[in-house]
Each structure stands twice: as C-alpha cells, then as structure tokens.
Amino acid sequence: MSDWIKEIEAPTERKWEEFYRNRFAHDKRVRTTHGVNCTGSCSWEVFVKDGIVTWELQATDYPAIDPNLPDITPRGCQRGVSYSWYLYSPIRVKYPYVRGALIDLWREAREKHPDPVEAWKSLVNEPEKRRRWQRSRGKGGYRRFSWDEALELIAASLVHTIQEHGPDRVIGFSPIPAMSQISYAAGSRFLSLLGGVPMSFYDWYCDLPNASPEIWGEQTDVHEAADWYNARFIAVVGSNLNMTRTPDTHYIAEGRYAGAKFTVFAPDFNQVAKYADWWLPINPGQDGAFWMAVNHVILKEFYLLKQVPYFTDYLGRYTDSPILVEVKDGRPGRYLRAGQLADYADQENADWKLLVWDEKSGAPRMPGGTIGFRWQTEKGKWNLELKDARTGEEIAPLLSFRDNSDEVVQLEFDDFGADQKTRRGVPVKNITAQDGRQITVTTVFDLLMAQFGVDRGLGGEYPQSYDEVGSYTPAWQEQYTGIHRETLIRYAREWAENGEKTRGKNLIIIGAGANHWYHNNLLYRAGIVALMLTGAVGVNGGGLAHYVGQEKLANQASWGPIAFAGDWGLPSRQQNSPSFHYVHSDQWRYERGYKDYDKTVGQNNDHTIDHQARAVRKGWLPFFPQFNKSSLEVVKEAQKAGAQSDQEIIQYVVKQLKEGKLEFAIDDPDAPSNWPRNWFIWRGNAIGTSSKGHEYFLKHYLGTHTNAVAPEQANGHVSEVRYRKEAPQGKLDLVVDINFRMDTSALYSDIVLPTASWYEKPDINTTDLHTYINPMQAAVAPLWESKSDWEIFKAIAEKFSLLASVHLSDPVKDLVMIPLQHDTVDELAQPDDRDWRRGEVEAIPGKTMPKFRVVERQYPLVYQKMISLGSRRTGSGCTV
C-alpha cells in the first residue's frame, strides 16, 4: 500500500496526484448530448482515452441570444454528468439475449421446419408451447444468442403475424422523439412501412396538458428558459425547477435581480419552495381551486370595479370573450353560427363562422379568423383583424351586454364542489334567426362573469362578498387549498397589478405536479384564464410555460414524413397509448360504470370503455387493431365481392360495418382475433416506469405472475363492448426490447437486443427549453455487440424483406383506418355529435366516422424503402 501511494517514502514527489491526472486524461473530445427525457438538451463534451469514455463536461460555446439576456452557458446537471457510468455498467446489455424457454422451443422447431416462418407458426399456434415462454417472462433465464438467430426469429414472427392476423397487430413503443430523433424514427419508420402501430408517449406519460389543445389548438408551445428573464411575476405550480430544470434555473435568479417576483405553489417544502420569494403550501392537487378564486378577484376588481384598457382590448382581440353564445333550456349552449342569421347564411362553411356584437352598428357581425375561413376556398381572411369579413368594415366587438341587454335571464351553472346547481342572472339579446326563430344570445364574457360568481346586480345566486363560501370566492377556495382568503386576495391583486403595469409579463411555470391529476385540464384551464385575463399570453415574459416531457421536435416538419413513412405516401397507424393500454391490458375490467360512483357526470354515466368505443367509431380517436379481421383480408373479401376501385372497397367496408358483419376490434377487445401480438420497445421502459397498471400488463399482456388482487368490476356495467367472462392472460406472442440497460422492461421481454448508448451514435436532439439544435455523436463505436437503433431496425427490415420475398411476395392492399385529423379540413367534420350506429346520422367515412385509405404494400421492398427517402412529399410540394 505505502509503495503504491508513495506518500510515505517520497512525499515531495506527490505521485498520488498522477492517479487523478490519469483519471481525467484524454486523447479525444467529442460534442454530444444525452438522449434523456429531461428536456435539457445540453451540449456536452465527452472525453475519451484509448477508446474508453472517461468523463464528460458541459460545453460552454453557445452563441449568445442577445446581449440583454443572461448567457445560456453552461448547461448540464449533476445527474447528467453521471451518464458515462452507464456505458460500462454491470446492467449494460452487451449481447442479444433470449428467454431460455423460447430458444429451446425455437431451435427444436427449426430442426423440424427448414422455413423459419413455419417454425414460428408451429410454436405460436400451440397454446401449451406459447404458454411456456409467456409464463417464464420476468423470471430470469435469459441466454445469449447471435444477432443472426435473433433477426431470423423476429422476422419470422412478423411475417406470421401479418399473414395470420394482419399488420396492425404489430405495435411499437418508443417515447420522446425529440431526445434522439433518428433513433425514434428507426422503429416508427419500419412499423409504418409494415402497416404496424407506433404508440404515443406524451399523453400516456400524462405530460400532454389537454388544456393547451382545448384553449389554443396547440399540442404544447412554451417559452425557452431565457424568456423567464423577461417575466416580472412568476408562479411556479407543481414544478420542482431547481431539481428538474437545473440548467435553466439561473434565469430565475437573474430575473429576480431584474425585478421579478417569484412565487411557488408546492405541498412539500422542496427545492424550489426554498428558492421562492413567496411559498404557498397548497394542498396536493388543489391548484385549480386557487386559480378559480384568483379569477373571481381579477374579474371583480379589474373588470367590474375598474377597467384596464390593456386587458379589455386584449380580450376583445385575442380571446373568444366577445363571441356570441346561444342560451337554451336555461343553460349556456352552442356558439351562435353565422349560418343561423339571414345576413350570413350564404357564407361558405357558415356553420363554422362565429359572430360578435358590434358596438358601432349595434348588430351581430362576422369577424374573420374563425375556422370556417381557414378551410374555405377564398383565402386571405383567416386572420385576427377586427373587421367584418364580408364587408371589410371595422368593427368593435362588445364584451358584455350588461349595459344594453334586451333582458336578463337566469341561467343554470354547475357547482361541482358542492354538488349543486346555481342560477345566476345573465344579460342577453334576442335576435331573429334566418328561419324566423327567436334566438337568445349572450357573450362568452358575460358567461364568465356569471360562472365566476361576480355579481353585477343581475339577480340570482351570486356570492355577496369575498367571505361568502360560494363558487368561486376567496373564502370558497379555503376548503380545498388550505390557503387563507386574505393570502389569495393579496396574490390576485398583485398578479393583476403586475399584468397591468407590465402589459402581461405574468408567467406560470407549470409541471407534472399539476398535470398528473385526473382533472388536470380544468386545473390548467383555471390558471390559463388568469393569464388571458391579464393579457399575458403571446408576450415575452408572459404566458404558460409547461415543462413536462421533451415534446418539442423543432424540425418536426421534415422529421415527421421520415418517421412515419409519409415520404412513401403511407398513412401511419398512430395509436394513442392511453386508450390502447386501458383497453388491451384489460384495466377497464377493474372499473365500474360512472352511475355507481360519480354524481357529477349527468347522463354520461355508463362505463369509460363505452365512451372509448363510441369515440373510435365516430372517428374521434384511433384504435388498433382496427377490425376483428386482418385489414389485408378485408380488402381481399371486398375484391371478391366485386369491389375494384379504392372507393368501392371503402364502400364495401362501411356497409359491412353498418350491417355488423365486420366489427371494430374495440367492440370486443378480449377476443383473440383482436389481441396485439408483437411488441417492439425501444428507447423506453414500456413495461416498467411507463406502465401505469404494471401488474395488469404482467397479467393480461404477458401472461406471467402478478401481485394484483383487485376483483373485476365491469360486468354488467358496459353497453358498447362485449364483456367476455374469462379475461385473457398472455395476449402478446413476442416482446422485443431494444435497450442498453437491463431494466424492468428488459426483464419481462422475450428478446433483448443490445443498443448503442447516447455516446455511441449520431443523432439530433432538440428541446423547448432553448432554441438550439444539438447533435449526438459517437464518442466511441457501439460497445460490445451493440448497434444503434437505426442499424438494428435496418437489420430487422432486411431480414424481414428477405422472408417476405418468399411468403408475402405479391403486392397487397391494406385498408388503413385513421381518425379525423387536426390541421386538416376534418376539423369541420362534425358540427353536431351524432352516432351513425344509433341511426342518428349516415355513416360517412371522414365525416361521421373514421377515414379509410387503401394503400399498397410491397413487403419485400420494406428494407429498400426504409433506407431511401421517397418522393411523395414533393408531389404537390413538401407538405409539412
């Protein structure tokens, strides 16, 4: 020991320092980043010595955004810097592995069947054999095997599934493309070329804030961290910034020097709570109640007792506040449509154009910018100018009828907290419709004032003071939030005053702590209302900054067609994972119908799966497999019945669906014909940290041991789907995990393929926290027998194409079912909610039901197409 340290015999030489020098010596430095879901996208330098990654350090050469903004450099956190330990970790997957029970059976079958597809068939169609490897899932017993053997087994199983069940029984899960876009695209491109099913992550992770599409029609669009510096009043809600946004948090400190107030809502005294100017220890999941009462105070003090020109102007231009709503049966109803009035009845898309009350002309007028203008023939009127879109005259939309109403009517409002209805006075106008009918209308703003309980002397059950416990007063919120009313009033005033003085520099930074609750959309909406009321959305330093999940793929426009094979003109079977897992992992069987436990739901009191089934047949949501038959077989049947053109094939299918001869798979989710069969998992932990209801995954997907003891509840509660007495166990034939870690998903899969880790491959990484594009690069070549995801899916595609040239050699037609799509004319599909199966409306694809497209698949060409960029995207211009 003393010889080695040299400290005793030669202390002046300080030889021990050499150990540390060597530890950090390097002969190469490579810029790359971490393909992790932290939304950091930090530029790192990785140091390599003799072909071994030794350490990493933050890069410090970002070009500055602006001299007036604090520098972005450096980025990177105390966790990220530990990444290099994964490369040589004991849990690193070094070789392809296969479940022992499976490989024994496979090799036996291969001896008997020279054809690998026949061999797979002989196993998977033999229930006892299939059960053998299913039961061993999660129980160890992995054996190393060769890439060649792995690829052959996987390819054979794919060919079999496509032949016997159809391509939409092949599913794949990989999360967060932004963190390594090419690695994601590897699998999703392959699946899309097959006709398989890429599964979503953002909604499944509960990172999607539904309030964003509800209010803005936008998935999520948020500030880069540098813009926090521009804010002057910051509310942090359910987001532990210092811990989860470590490289960004310096902007908070800098913003406070620039004068910002930093307030934090957190039930626990966490890192960001310690950092706050003002910590509000709110009860868990009750932030929505707080913001509802904040809005009550703002509406009363900044809209009723006084008016702030900036606020009212903002509301009139940028929100739906002045838009007219019909009141019917004593309740707020639908927006008034242009087509209901004689003046505008001849407008194209008249059902999709809305009206305001113009102060100047004292009449309803039609502004541009509503969705009808977006999809009409005449372009150029889809904008937010305050003009009558027909005459071009300037208009001044009225926010409220309070001062010039025809009458005041008492409308019913829901108070879900107290489980009661209240009746409150609302000022209205009576107008004559095109058909001579009298229509009663009010404005969205007037409804808001009533909903939030701001008494304007209109009669009805309005709370009379902040101290009255009524929806939604400062006193009311105390019972939920645990925050005193005086605190709330002070908060609301400061919030609105800041908005007034700074013209909207109010920022809500919000995270998983808020978004992971059941009523998250309402919680977010309450906060966003406080932003809109203070003119904060769409200004630097103001708005909603939701950081949950690295969803921002900056180059989505060019990446999308590559990732989902749009370049070959193929529609991808994109599946929302929440619906898929809820149904296929049979978690629905453990729930009752709403009528047994939720009084707030009114007439919608059947089972969640009933809503799900209706959503699929109306074209609201995707669901795969599509049908209780192969989508390839369905086309063949149609052709046999005489259908030739794509249109005739689709007509045949619609007829079959209407007559009940063909079923959606969702209608009978547990029928063996409707099970998913092959599952690819890559870049994620689908059976572990991403498996809400993990124990049900084990039971129903995998058919192995489980610790769930919950009794089934759904029997007798469901009306739209078939309830099968025996719940299936082990729906999946083959689970392939592509991983660099032996994680929980790897433990439960059938095959684990070793993938290159983040320092071993080229890729692209982007985030919403900054506006730079970062590369990933191979600091070292893929370690042991690993390959990058791109190379792995290429290898699978190549082997698959080879087997397909024998078994699926002819071009085949596939009928693909897609729900009505955002940012297309489908947005005008359903002015009303009608169900074709109940005979309320005709079944029309793309209108009252999903869209169908017939595509040709050439399975032997899958590999070649995968590695060539098709030209379809440039046919009528590159549609992005």
Add this chain to the structure above:
Amino acid sequence: MHGLTIPAADFYDDLRQRQGRKLNGTTYPSLENALEVAEVILYLDPVSNGELAYRAFKDEEKKTGQKLTDLAESVRDTRISFADIVAQPRRQLTSPTWSAIINQGRAYSPFTLNVERLIPWRTLSGRQHFYLDHPNYLNWGEHLPTYKPRPDHSMLLETEVTRAEAQGMLMNYITPHGKWSIHSTYSDNHRMLTLSRGSYPIWLNDKDAKKMGIQDNDWVELFNDNGVFVQRCIVSARIPSGTVFVYHATERTVSIPKSPLRGTRAGMNNSITRARLKPVLMSGGYAQFTYAFNYWGPVGVNRDTFVYVRRIEEPNW
C-alpha cells in the same frame, strides 16, 4: 405541420445529387446511415433552412392575408448542416411551423406570432378559448372553466380487498421526479445509486409515521389492490401529511425484496397505479378537438391513487 404546404422539390433534388441511391432504377436520397438521415432532417426543415422558412411564411401569407415573409427575408441563405451543429450549437430560425418570433435576439415566447402578426390560433374561433362548446363538453359541464373535486378512494375502488389486510392509514400515493436519477428514468448507475441512501426509499411524513409505528429506515410495505412495493422508508417533515412519495422511477433490478403480504417478489412504482381515462378528453371531429398523435386524447393520470403503508420485519430476498 400547422397545415402548411412548403414546396421543397428543388431541395429534394439537391439531396438526390448529394447522397443518392438507386431503387428500381430511380435515384432517391439515401437514408442508409444515420448521418444521412440527419442531413435530410436539417436540410428540409424551415427551422434550419432559411429559404424553406421564407416559403412557409409565403404560404401562411396566402392563408391569412397578412404580410409575413419579412420575418424570414434576412435568413433565406441560411442552411444549418450537421457539421455546423457539431462545430457549435446553432439557433433555430423563426418559422410558422412554430408560434414565436425569435429574430434579432428575442427569446422564444409562444404565440407572439399570433399576437403581433394576427395569425389565428388553430381553434374554432381562431382565438384563445374561455368557452368550449363541443357537445361533449356541454354534457360534462366543462364548457366553462370550472372546478371538480379530486376523485376519492370510494370512487376509485382500488383499496377494497387490501383494506382488510391493512394496519395503516389510507394515503395518497404520488411519484414525483427524484433527485438521485437522471430525470425521471435513469436511477440505476453507480453514481446515482451511491448517493443519499441508495435504492428507492418510500417517503413518509413524520407524524403519519409515528401514528403507524414506523421509524426512519424501517422496512415498509406499500400496497393496494393493484399491487405492492417494498422498500426502506425515510421519515421527513418535508413530506405533507397524508401523502406518500416514491420518487420516479424504480427498477425491479435494484434491491426489491419479496412482499410478506403476497409471498412473491414485490414490484415497482407502477405496481400501485392503474390507468384511468377521462372521457371528455376523447372528444373529437370538431375544430381543435380533432385527433393528432401525442397531441390530443385522454391522458394516463396517476396521482389519484390511494395506498396503505405498513411496517414489516426485515424481508426475505
């Protein structure tokens, strides 16, 4: 994206020249290796190809009747390649495929394009919505901003069987992001596992723990009808009473003993959860309520989960 049509045939042809490969006699841009894919992604996107940003604004001009191309005029010659981003991080360009103006040193703030250039939001009204009149929203009472109470355990019904086995109190179970993992996922490398106490402790409030006869570092079993998780606990006044934390995320490969209650290997943080979908979020076929992938639909909520916690003796491995 955003319903824009951006002509790019000339750039596609450039790529055929630069990295062409033949398939059935036609030359296509090659995607054979990942670097080629990276070049295609950068070359064909408005955020890294200034001419495409210009053309995208041109298309948006047609739709909105507003002058917009000035936002990309000065960057029409900009092309960001993979070599460029390897040399130094490069900032994206302003593009109507997103919603912010980031020219001239402006930080990205969403919807500044909408507010300053009068581009509508992609909603029914083209404006931001206080009110949602989809028939489903009217039915569920969510047409106006509102408050609904959290679902309680009698609604969720996931503690009925275990109530009989429980000695502890009913707690709300949540899985926030942890301090000792690379974000939500990577907790199992040497560095992360040797910080704090290692493994995946169950965090309890001090008063709650006292009531249940649990001391700091005791082994505890956390369970409901869905499943079970067994770990040592940390008792801390930092945790709110009535709540139990297990930081996201745990792996079954690290220190998971058998559950005394079930006799089998205890699970992981998701053993306790179950997916519950909110039907109103399934609405579709109508303006902003039309489907897009990772964009709309019910979400996998997980915080409305109730559990029991009890102290156990040193468990079996």
